[in-house]
Amino acid sequence: MAFNFKQLNIKDPELLGGVSGKFFLRHLPVIILGIFLALGYISVRFDCITAMETVAHLRTKLEITRTEAQRERAIYMSSTCESSMQKMVDTLGLGLRIQERPPYKIKIDK
Numbered sequence: 751m752a753f754n755f756k757q758l759n760i761k762d763p764e765l766l767g768g769v770s771g772k773f774f775l776r777h778l779p780v781i782i783l784g785i786f787l788a789l790g791y792i793s794v795r796f797d798c799i800t801a802m803e804t805v806a807h808l809r810t811k812l813e814i815t816r817t818e819a820q821r822e823r824a825i826y827m828s829s830t831c832e833s834s835m836q837k838m839v840d841t842l843g844l845g846l847r848i849q850e851r852p853p854y855k856i857k858i859d860k
Contacts, residue, residue, distance in 0.1 A: 774781065832848055839846045 836848055
């Protein structure tokens with residue numbers, strides 16, 4: 751079953767063979783503008799995606815840094831508390847000191 755071009759009633763015979771070169775020359779500024787807009791869209795989208803990835807990476811790094819800072823603060827507060835207690839014990843002359851080893855249990859076998 752072949753397609754009948756005479757049923758279309760097209761007045762321009764060049765359109766039967768496809769798009770002519772004159773069409774492209776006539777619409778060249780619009781075509782170039784469309785290409786630049788498409789390239790600009792792709793460029794802006796790429797920049798946006800890379801910026802979002804950078805922000806996500808920096809947020810992760812910030813959270814890790816905050817956790818480390820909190821841990822360091824806890825260590826500092828613990829050491830200042832121990833040192834202030836040691837100073838108080840030394841001024842009272844009790845002869846106590848901070849134990850270097852952790853406590854351990856003594857097991858007696860019967």
